[in-house]
Amino acid sequence: MAWSSKSHPHRLLLTKQFPLGLEMLALFQPVMLAANKIWNSCVWHSRETYKTEGRWPSETELKAKFRAFAAWKELHSQSAQATVEEYFEAVSSYRKHRNNGHGEMNPPGFKPKNCLRTVTWKRQGFAVENNTLILKLSRTREPIILPVPENWDVITLPDGTRVKGAPVEAKVKAVVRRRRVENLVLHVTFDLGVIPVRTEGLVSAYDYNSALVARTVSNGTQDLFVCRELLALMQYRNKITAEFQAKMSRCREGSRRWKKLLAAKLRALRKLDRRIKQMEHALTKHLAELDAAEGVARAVAGDLKDLRRSSRTGMKNKEASQKINQMPYHRMQAGHKYKSIMRRVHLDARTEKGTSVTCGVCGARNPAWRRKRGLWVCGSCKTTMQADLNGSTSFLKRVLLGDCIGRQLPFALKPPRVWRWDRRLNRFVQVSPRAAA
Incomplete structure (x- = not known):
């Protein structure tokens, strides 16, 4: 560690x-x-x-x-x-x-x-x-x-x-x-x-989400990491916890049966936590390796310290609020940061407010253009792309140009690469773009 x-x-x-x-x-x-x-x-x-x-x-x-x-x-x-x-x-x-x-x-x-x-x-x-x-x-x-x-x-x-x-x-x-x-x-x-880091090179921007992680580089490269397996493990952890709590509620606290259920619950949760942390480690390591291999000198990730606070004020429904509050954003960002420093890449955290509702290509802003299932369709320039990739592109444009609203993208975007968790290899592998649909 x-x-x-x-x-x-x-x-x-x-x-x-x-x-x-x-x-x-x-x-x-x-x-x-x-x-x-x-x-x-x-x-x-x-x-x-x-x-x-x-x-x-x-x-x-x-x-x-x-x-x-x-x-x-x-x-x-x-x-x-x-x-x-x-x-x-x-x-x-x-x-x-x-x-x-x-x-x-x-x-x-x-x-x-x-x-x-x-x-x-x-x-x-x-x-x-x-x-x-x-x-x-x-x-x-x-x-x-x-x-x-x-x-x-x-x-x-x-x-x-x-x-x-x-x-x-x-x-x-x-x-x-x-x-x-x-x-x-x-x-x-x-x-x-x-550790001395690079002073010249490309810039990459990351948009962390509960089920997807989007990455955009200043040379037009786009990557989308499908983390549905990580989200499924967290939801399964909630299910296991609820099942044990239901059984323990029917026992007297401190009894033999209650202690056995508590020990079994802790064993199951520790096993799931090890699997979750291993997947987080593989994800952040892969992100840092991509930056190092492509000559990135500075990486920027979203500062999500106020995201959980906003989810508790009625802005999200119960299901979305649970996903937001259980996603280990801080742990992922901390792991991503030190792995980037080991590869001589500087990682910084900045606010990404408004980037998800702004077109990454033309800079027009309209929250209604973000459709269901993560689809972004710009009503101004007719750009159609994955919503999280649009958010990371707008975030990168804010870092490069100072603002993302009303600013044209200074480079052309390449077709996105899609990565997904492979259980047999225990790492993220590149798959068909249809996997992100």
């Missing part, structure tokens, strides 16, 4: 995984149980404070409260503080959802006493010496020493460039399946620095 840092638009952070094996469980189990005790202590203190004073304690208050606890003294100070920060972030997310009208949300709760919680070591909490990772604990305990493979901090970019990253964070996670620990995995985040 990788992402782009907020400190610089082209600074790349990447996380690598290193399996440790169950033989390391004896070393990490006391540390993970101590982190779990700190989490449960934060939950207890927060609930008591809310009952007596009607407020949630601050992050500083929680850190000062448990600094003298025995569990705190078993960990490195930065690791103990990281556990409190994770809890405070969960509480902040809960309060934000409640303020936005989601009354069904519950605050973070207690974890089982034998839960092996993930432990985080920040930059001050570990050291690297001669292919050896030293994870520091409290001053009274010996550090955990882990051997790492040679060149473990060297990352190879898609163009073959080898970049040496600086480790900035380390985490140890337990892989638990059916209540049994199967493995321990070390996650190390490397800072690869600022």
Whole structure:
């Protein structure tokens, strides 16, 4: 996993995984149980404070409260503080959802006493010496020493460039399946620095949609990605959730039957989530590869942060609102961004307001020209094209010319290429244009 840092638009952070094996469980189990005790202590203190004073304690208050606890003294100070920060972030997310009208949300709760919680070591909490990772604990305990493979901090970019990253964070996670620990995995985040991007080249624009992703390049190339399989998986996830909730509603909460149904529900949802994320990864990787192969220097995607808010104000029907709110636009855009940076392409997010109701060829604007089933028929220049491709073309024209209304397209459009998910190959392949009909 990788992402782009907020400190610089082209600074790349990447996380690598290193399996440790169950033989390391004896070393990490006391540390993970101590982190779990700190989490449960934060939950207890927060609930008591809310009952007596009607407020949630601050992050500083929680850190000062448990600094003298025995569990705190078993960990490195930065690791103990990281556990409190994770809890405070969960509480902040809960309060934000409640303020936005989601009354069904519950605050973070207690974890089982034998839960092996993930432990985080920040930059001050570990050291690297001669292919050896030293994870520091409290001053009274010996550090955990882990051997790492040679060149473990060297990352190879898609163009073959080898970049040496600086480790900035380390985490140890337990892989638990059916209540049994199967493995321990070390996650190390490397800072690869600022990746130089291209300064000259073409410009591409993307229009994200719930079932389609449209792409238009400044040389006239058009691509349409049919994502109906991704949308079907999300709708199937809703169906599975509803079926389990209906069965669980007929059981007493906390009973054996209820717990078995809950475990089965979580297993089914985790499996579906893995399939959804794999398809998202394949889609964003393919988009970045197309830009790199065609000499694109700058890519622009729509800023959809206000789309969910508008869908809740009566602008959409219930079915369309559900599709909009469940489509992982932010996750897709984040994955698309770091994959583009790895291929030296800059990705930016801009507003695309009004581009879907403006003709991408002549610039005439009329919402009624967007017909059903994604068909755009311009009443001015008689252009007929797929509606999402028209939106990406108008979006690209706004980026190039400053506005899309009343502006002629400065280049000729090529016949669109259509891509669709192939289950056998686990990737998007080019198919006939009839697949987008």
